Amino acid sequence: MSYGRSVEVVETAENVRRITITVNGERRVVEVEPRLLLAHLMREGLGLTGTHFGCDTTNCGACTVLFDGEPIKSCTMLAVQADGHEVTSVEGLGTHSELDPVQEGFQAEHGLQCGFCTPGMMMASKALLNRNASPTEEDVRWALSGNLCRCTGYQNIVKAVLWAADKQRLSGPAAAGDTSSEEHVS
Amino acid sequence: MTQTAPVTPSSSQALDEIKIGGLGSSRLRVEDSRFIRGRGNYTDDVKLPGMLYMEILRSPLAHARIISIDTSRAWAIPGVRLVLTGEMMAQRNLAWMPTLSYDTQAVLATDKVRFQGQEVCVVVADDPYIAKDGCEAIDVEYEPLPPIVNPEQSAAPGAPVIRDDKQGQVDNTCYRWEVGDREATERAFAEADVVSKLKLHYPRSHPSPIECCGSVADFDPATKKLTVYMTSQAPHIVRSAVALIAELPEHMIRIVSPDVGGGFGNKVPVYPGYVHSILASILLGKPVKWTEDKTGNLISTGFGRDMYLDGEMALRSDGKILAVRMHADTDQGAFFADAQPSKFKIGLMHSTFACYNIGTGYITAQGHYTNKAPGGVAYRCSFRVTEAMFFQERMVQAAADDLGIDQAEFRRVNLLPDDAFPARTPFGFLVDSGQYDKCLQIGLDAIGYEEFRREQAAARAKGRLLGIGISTMTEPLGAGNSREYDILGIKMFDSAELRVHLTGKAILRTGAKTQGQGHETTWAQIVSHELGIPAADVVVEEGDTDTAPYGMGTYASRSTPVAGAAVSMVSRKIRAKARKIAAHLLEVSEEDIEWELGRFFVRGAPERGATIQECAMAAYSNMPDGMEPGLEGNAYYDPPNLTWPFACYIVTVEVDPETGVWDVLRVVAVDDCGVRINPMIVEGQIMGGLTEAYAMSNMQFQTYDAEGNIVGSNYMDYLIPTAWETPGFELHEVVTPCPHHPIGAKGVGECAAVGGPAAFVNAVLDAIAHTGVRNIDMPVLPDRVWTALQTHQDVSGAPPVRNG
Numbered sequence: 006m007s008y009g010r011s012v013e014v015v016e017t018a019e020n021v022r023r024i025t026i027t028v029n030g031e032r033r034v035v036e037v038e039p040r041l042l043l044a045h046l047m048r049e050g051l052g053l054t055g056t057h058f059g060c061d062t063t064n065c066g067a068c069t070v071l072f073d074g075e076p077i078k079s080c081t082m083l084a085v086q087a088d089g090h091e092v093t094s095v096e097g098l099g100t101h102s103e104l105d106p107v108q109e110g111f112q113a114e115h116g117l118q119c120g121f122c123t124p125g126m127m128m129a130s131k132a133l134l135n136r137n138a139s140p141t142e143e144d145v146r147w148a149l150s151g152n153l154c155r156c157t158g159y160q161n162i163v164k165a166v167l168w169a170a171d172k173q174r175l176s177g178p179a180a181a182g183d184t185s186s187e188e189h190v191s
Numbered sequence: 192m193t194q195t196a197p198v199t200p201s202s203s204q205a206l207d208e209i210k211i212g213g214l215g216s217s218r219l220r221v222e223d224s225r226f227i228r229g230r231g232n233y234t235d236d237v238k239l240p241g242m243l244y245m246e247i248l249r250s251p252l253a254h255a256r257i258i259s260i261d262t263s264r265a266w267a268i269p270g271v272r273l274v275l276t277g278e279m280m281a282q283r284n285l286a287w288m289p290t291l292s293y294d295t296q297a298v299l300a301t302d303k304v305r306f307q308g309q310e311v312c313v314v315v316a317d318d319p320y321i322a323k324d325g326c327e328a329i330d331v332e333y334e335p336l337p338p339i340v341n342p343e344q345s346a347a348p349g350a351p352v353i354r355d356d357k358q359g360q361v362d363n364t365c366y367r368w369e370v371g372d373r374e375a376t377e378r379a380f381a382e383a384d385v386v387s388k389l390k391l392h393y394p395r396s397h398p399s400p401i402e403c404c405g406s407v408a409d410f411d412p413a414t415k416k417l418t419v420y421m422t423s424q425a426p427h428i429v430r431s432a433v434a435l436i437a438e439l440p441e442h443m444i445r446i447v448s449p450d451v452g453g454g455f456g457n458k459v460p461v462y463p464g465y466v467h468s469i470l471a472s473i474l475l476g477k478p479v480k481w482t483e484d485k486t487g488n489l490i491s492t493g494f495g496r497d498m499y500l501d502g503e504m505a506l507r508s509d510g511k512i513l514a515v516r517m518h519a520d521t522d523q524g525a526f527f528a529d530a531q532p533s534k535f536k537i538g539l540m541h542s543t544f545a546c547y548n549i550g551t552g553y554i555t556a557q558g559h560y561t562n563k564a565p566g567g568v569a570y571r572c573s574f575r576v577t578e579a580m581f582f583q584e585r586m587v588q589a590a591a592d593d594l595g596i597d598q599a600e601f602r603r604v605n606l607l608p609d610d611a612f613p614a615r616t617p618f619g620f621l622v623d624s625g626q627y628d629k630c631l632q633i634g635l636d637a638i639g640y641e642e643f644r645r646e647q648a649a650a651r652a653k654g655r656l657l658g659i660g661i662s663t664m665t666e667p668l669g670a671g672n673s674r675e676y677d678i679l680g681i682k683m684f685d686s687a688e689l690r691v692h693l694t695g696k697a698i699l700r701t702g703a704k705t706q707g708q709g710h711e712t713t714w715a716q717i718v719s720h721e722l723g724i725p726a727a728d729v730v731v732e733e734g735d736t737d738t739a740p741y742g743m744g745t746y747a748s749r750s751t752p753v754a755g756a757a758v759s760m761v762s763r764k765i766r767a768k769a770r771k772i773a774a775h776l777l778e779v780s781e782e783d784i785e786w787e788l789g790r791f792f793v794r795g796a797p798e799r800g801a802t803i804q805e806c807a808m809a810a811y812s813n814m815p816d817g818m819e820p821g822l823e824g825n826a827y828y829d830p831p832n833l834t835w836p837f838a839c840y841i842v843t844v845e846v847d848p849e850t851g852v853w854d855v856l857r858v859v860a861v862d863d864c865g866v867r868i869n870p871m872i873v874e875g876q877i878m879g880g881l882t883e884a885y886a887m888s889n890m891q892f893q894t895y896d897a898e899g900n901i902v903g904s905n906y907m908d909y910l911i912p913t914a915w916e917t918p919g920f921e922l923h924e925v926v927t928p929c930p931h932h933p934i935g936a937k938g939v940g941e942c943a944a945v946g947g948p949a950a951f952v953n954a955v956l957d958a959i960a961h962t963g964v965r966n967i968d969m970p971v972l973p974d975r976v977w978t979a980l981q982t983h984q985d986v987s988g989a990p991p992v993r994n995g
Contacts, residue, residue, distance in 0.1 A: 040320060054236040055229020057452070059401040060485040064906035067401055095229030108227040112219055115875050119707030120226030121233065121402045121452025150915035153906070155401055155453050156707045157875060158882035159914040 024088035028053070029097030037084045044068040044079040046087075047094055055095035055124045059153070066152030069125035070094045076132040078151075095124035098131060106169040106176075107131050116165030118156030126152045130166045138174055142167065203798050205723075205787035212726030213719040213788070214934060217871035220712045221727075222705075231450040234405045237420045239478040242407065243272055245468055246322035247487060248312040248329050250304035253340075253562040253899020254353070255333035257300060257311075264328035265314055270321040273471055274329070275313040277301035285470060287356075288436050291428075291460055291678055292536075294365075294527035295357070296565060298463045304333070305353055305525035306564050307901055308490030313467045315479055338562040338899030339363065340990045342499060342520040345559035353525060353560045365523045365558030368536040370618050376505075376553040379514030383505035387590040392968045392989045393578045394892040395497035395522070395563070397909065398570040400706075402452025403488040406465045407480045408472035417473070418445045421465055423734075424454040424704055425744025428678060430736045432461050435679075437469065448734035454706035455883075456568040459530040459746050460493050490904045493530065494893060495570025497522040497563075498578045499989070502586045505550075510596045510604040515544050515552040517582065523558045526565035530746070531574040532676040532683065538567075538575025539667055541618035543583045546627060546665040546837065547605045552617040562899045571883055571944040573668050573747040573833075580664040584949030588660070588956065589965055598953075599635055602663055603628065613930075620667060624927050625837045625863065631663055633923050634839040634861045643843060651961075656846040657856070658958025662950035663840075667833035668938025669752025678743065682829070685749070686740035687757035689718065689765055690823035693811045695804030696728045699761075702742010703754035704734045708940060709872045710750065714758050716868050717934065721762030722769075723789025723803050740825050748938030751868065752834045752929075759933035761826035768822060769806040775815035776801045834929045834937035836864040840881070840950040846958040851977030853955050855885065855918035860947075863925040864939035865932065876940045878920050884947020886912050888955075892970050897991035 021036045028051060035050055047056045047070065059067030061080055068080040071093040079092075099105040107127050110116065117123040126149065133140055133148035140148070145166045146159070154162060212218040225231055262274040277299035280286040287295045300311050314325030339345050339353060345363040354360045380386060406421035417439060423429050426446040434441035451458060468481040483492075499520040505513040519537060523529070531538045537556040544552065570577065591601035606627040607614050614622045638659070647657040673682035686702040699714055715729035733739055742754060766786065773791035774781040777799055784791045792800035801809075810822035843856040860877055867873045883891075890910040893903035903909040928935030948969065955971050956964065964979045968988030975986040 038320070048236075049238075053229070054233075055231075057233070057402070058235065058482070059403075060906040062485065062905050062907055065401055065485075099228070104227070111227050112223040115220065115871050117220075117223060117226055117707075118709070118875060118879065119400070119402070119451065119453040120222070120231050121400070123226050124229045127227065146914040150913040153401060153911050153913060155399065155455065155883075155911070156879045158878035158880075158920065159917050160878050160920060161875060163914065 022085050024085055026087045027091040029093055039083065039085050041084045042080060043082040043084045043087050046084040047079060053094050053096050057121055057124060059122070064153065065122070066125040066129060067122050069128045069152060071128055071132060074132070074135065076129045095127060098127060105131065106172040107134065107166070109172065110165040110169035114161050114165040114168050116157065116162040122152060122154045126154065126162060130169065133166065134170055134173060138170060140166070140170055203800055206789035208720060208788055211719050211723065213716055214866065214868055216716060216869065218712055218716060218726055218869055220709050222709065222711045233402055233450045233452050234407060234420050234422050235482045237407045237449065239407060239409055242478040242480055243315050243317060243475065244319040244322050245313060245315045245471055245479050245481040246319060246326050247310050247464060247467065248314070248326040249487065249491065250300065250307060250309040250311050252304055252333055252335055253307045253338040254303070254305060254336040256303050256336060258332040258334055260312065261330040262312065264330070265325040268321060268325055268328060270317040271314060271325045272317070273315040273475055274325065275299060275467060275471065285466065288461070288466060290526055290528040292527045292529045292531065293533065296463070296526040296528055298466050302356060303336070306562050307899055308487070308564060310463045310491070313471065315471045315475065319482065340561055340563060340895040340897065340899055342522055342559040342561070345561050353562060363560040365527045365560050366536040368556045369554065370541045371553035372551050372617065373553045375551040376514045376516050379551055380503070380505040380516065383513055384508040385506040385593055387504045387506060387586065387593040389500070389502045389586050389589045389966060391500050391582070391585060391966050392987065393496045393498045393581055394894065394969055394988055395494050396570060396887055396892055397489050397494050397903070398455035398457035398568065399489060399909065399911065400453025400455055400457055403483040403485055404458060404462060404464060404492055405480070405482040406468045407478055408468040409478040410472040410476065412476040416443045416445065417469065418447065419465070419469060420447045420449055422451055422458050423448040424451065424458045424706060424746050426704060426734055426736050427702060427741050428681070428744060429461055431681065432679070433469065446736045448704050451704065451706040454746070456495060456530070456570040456746055457493050458706070459568055459744070460528055462492055485906060486904050489893070489909055490901050491564050493528065493566035493568030494564055495566070495568055496578060500582045502582055504586055504590045506590055506594055508594065510594055510601055512547060512549045512605050515549050517543065517554045519554070519556040521556065521558045521567060522561050522563065523567055524561055524563040524565040527558060528565035529567035530569060532670060532678060533680070534675060535574065538569065539573055540575045540579045542576050542620055542667045543579035545616045545620055545622050545667070546607060546663060548607055549617060554618065563895055569747050571880065571941045573666055573670065573941065576666045577945045580666060580945050581949050584662040584664060584946070585952065585966070588953045598661055599631065599640060602631060602661065606631065606663065621832055622665060623832055623835045624930050625665060625835060626925055626927050627663065627837055630837055630839045630861045630863055630925050633925065634841045634859050637859045637921060637923055638841045638843065638857060654848065656848055656958040658844050658846065658954040658956070660842045660950045660953025660957055661839070662946045662953065663838070664946040665835045665837045666942065666945050667835060668748035669830055669834045670747055670749055671833070672831060673829045681743065683743050684827050684829045685742040685753035685757050686825060686827045687754060687761045688740045688825040689761045691765060691807045693808055695724060695807040697724055698730050698732065699758065700732045700739045701754045701758060702740050703745045703750045706745060708745065708750060708876065709869065713868045713872060714755070717755060717758045718762050720934065721759055722766055748941045751936050752932060752938050753828055753830055755868070755936060756830060756933050757826045757828035760828055761824050764824040764826060765822055769803055771818065772806040772809045772814060773801040776805065776809055831931045834865065834932055836862065836937040836939055836942050838862045838942045838946045840943065840947050842950040842954040844954040844958055846955060846976060848980060851973035851975070851980060853958070853971070853976065857921065858918050859921045859923065860943060861923040861925060862939060862942055863927050864942065865927060865929040865937035866935035868936060873939055874922055877922055877943050880941060880943025881920050881947050882912060882917050883944040885917060885951060888948045888951035888969055888971055890970050890972070894992045895990045902992055
């Protein structure tokens with residue numbers, strides 16, 4: 006298998022790179038083909054199937070993960086480019102027993118239907134809230150404009166993110182993020 | 192939001208239905224718990240030991256003869272396990288397969304390719320990268336043939352015959368169909384004061400769920416059992432189709448539709464890719480996974496629409512509609528692969544004008560083969576009703592303009608009055624119920640119609656172009672009744688099976704298949720409504736043909752009207768048995784037992800009761816003598832009629848006269864879908880539909896150039912609105928319970944996608960009414976609006992698209 010799971014590959018062994026990557030806080034050493042996409046490594050090599058392939062062209066955002074804290078589309082990044090970096094996927098949101106406010110918000114405000122875009126949508130939302138604890142509706146719409154949803158019409162997704170922001174502000178540490186509105190270019 | 196609180200059953204008191212998550216509760220969705228954790232289980236998440244991966248080589252040309260295929264270089268790649276060609280399929284009599292519309296479709300091309308993206312070869316390998324390498328290494332030699340990209344070219348004398356594989360096919364006609372009273376319609380037109388005419392094209396659009404199609408076929412050589420995990424909205428139809436096509440015994444086929452990442456009609460048909468993966472697994476004795484990429488999905492799987500209309504209305508000068516005459520040409524692509532009831536070659540197009548009293552009418556239709564992807568699926572609609580209602584509402588707007596009557600007033604004059612129901616339409620439908628005037632008035636009041644007209648006039652004086660568009664419609668949802676509706680001869684009923692366990696908890700399975708509609712949440716609410724079992728105590732499973740009762744699946748807004756009704760009916764069967772048990776427990780005769788939510792009690796002594804949970808316990812531990820143990824049952828529901836929701840959508844826009852760009856100012860939606868099981872979910876469905884309506888009117892379409900190259904083959908070309916463009920929605924409701932549905936519910940999931948587009952387009956045309964332009968084809972792109980503003984001419988969007 007070239008999915009970066011083992012070193013048993015015979016035919017392509019000479020073409021394998023060893024990379025070190027911190028995924029959801031856990032340091033992983035994997036061997037991958039240089040052409041392997043990060044999203045494939047996440048899904049197949051590491052078994053983290055919450056990261057989805059939607060469009061293959063960086064448009065839909067179903068594969069959004071946090072890369073050193075910034076949202077990126079993992080379907081068009083090579084796994085080798087993640088060498089030495091930190092990646093957070095939906096599986097790293099919240100804990101076994103406690104949900105992240107973003108996850109709670111999506112359920113509370115009916116921000117998902119088929120659920121396929123949801124992990125990417127939540128990771129982009131998380132990135133927004135990490136840098137802006139009090140986003141406006143416009144901030145949310147802009148921050149999520151790289152993520153497509155075919156089911157909801159976005160209105161409830163926006164509500165979900167605002168719900169999470171409220172919850173985070175009320176319950177989280179006082180020092181969370183910049184509260185100023187963001188600049189948009191439209 | 193209502194959270195379902197734990198409920199302690201009490202044998203002395205009825206339950207509060209909202210508290211137990213019953214009918215009308217905005218119960219939060221149970222399926223969300225896995226989705227928000229990234230623990231959904233979609234087809235591409237299925238991973239089996241020893242699994243191989245499949246990739247499809249597609250045709251780069253729209254129409255060409257295949258001269259040769261050389262697969263030797265692909266076979267030579269380490270890790271390639273199988274290369275399939277059309278010739279190999281033909282040896283197994285599998286090169287062609289039946290479509291859901293009694294046509295045939297190539298599984299792998301043998302003689303010719305007939306559209307760009309058609310499946311030519313298949314490679315199976317140890318991983319998907321090697322499978323792709325294998326496809327790259329196949330050499331195919333083609334002899335190009337002239338491509339046909341619209342019905343006009345298709346019907347032209349001397350046009351090359353696309354389907355020369357079919358005996359007796361001498362031209363490119365796919366079907367002809369007609370309905371209505373031709374002579375009465377002609378008489379009405381002869382008497383008309385005004386005849387209003389409109390020509391337009393509803394562009395080809397793709398449902399494009401974010402999750403593409405895919406399958407994992409797993410044939411076990413030891414047991415001979417075939418299990419297929421696949422992205423299907425209708426797993427039972429697939430099982431029967433595989434049994435018929437592949438001649439495998441049906442009891443040895445298990446279709447599992449796990450979580451589905453959106454369907455919208457795209458995942459109803461059986462696609463070649465599924466068949467390839469099945470055959471590859473049978474040949475190799477190993478599981479084979481096919482995961483379609485976005486381009487494969489957009490260029491080869493079921494599209495929607497691509498219909499041309501010639502519409503005419505006979506009108507009296509006082510505003511009364513006397514008759515409607517329509518001719519529709521549909522571009523079917525290379526294979527007639529509509530997923531629709533067998534009898535109706537152009538779906539339920541003849542539901543057009545069902546909300547109006549139109550006197551009489553006549554519709555003709557012709558299907559055309561072209562060198563484009565096959566399909567014509569019910570893209571978020573009940574079989575072509577989207578085109579029916581779009582044409583209707585565009586014609587209504589044009590007619591009002593031609594008569595010089597206000598568009599709202601024109602509708603008021605012609606909409607069916609409340610006492611008209613049940614109302615027979617000139618095309619044979621029976622519309623069940625509605626309060627059309629009320630819905631329209633709520634919409635007009637919400638948008639502030641008169642005030643907007645004043646604002647519009649004031650803005651016009653300053654050179655600003657504001658517009659308001661209305662769309663009112665009813666649509667037939669919930670096929671079918673079995674007399675009229677079948678797919679491949681299988682009647683369009685649906686089913687539910689309910690097992691109540693010893694402790695009063697239950698499992699429910701249905702023949703439907705959720706793809707985001709929230710069945711796991713809402714079906715439990717129906718059980719809760721009927722039995723008083725808290726919704727949290729009912730688990731819902733769908734999509735596994737080994738366990739679920741036989742049903743026709745989820746599309747055409749049929750789940751609530753049909754499967755939902757079956758859930759009600761099976762719950763009532765359970766209640767009838769529980770009543771006998773209650774009589775036994777309370778030591779009275781069954782006639783003396785009364786029911787209230789969650790409990791039976793003795794008539795005249797309401798403090799003496801037995802809860803449904805106590806009855807469940809007794810069904811396994813203390814049943815009356817002679818009674819069969821257990822508390823379970825099933826129900827197959829054959830609806831007496833379709834359900835007829837009504838909607839009024841009103842949109843206001845501002846058009847920039849310099850650029851043709853238009854912005855949505857407000858969207859008001861008034862939906863009457865009868866009784867709402869879960870208002871939160873219903874509103875979610877409406878907002879999703881409105882977004883697709885906005886998308887189709889504004890940006891989303893597929894077209895073809897003169898060479899047959901598709902435009903809109905990936906998300907860089909195929910534009911889907913983001914959170915940034917999508918307008919906000921203001922929702923209102925009216926409730927007219929469906930008279931024939933067990934809980935009074937009607938379908939709703941698709942109403943806004945069906946009725947919405949005309950409201951947006953009517954609004955833009957209203958904004959530029961001063962130009963006299965009658966039509967701009969969807970999507971109403973800025974360059975089309977700008978052209979209309981400059982030339983004062985209608986703007987066609989029909990293919991071929993201009994190059995450069």
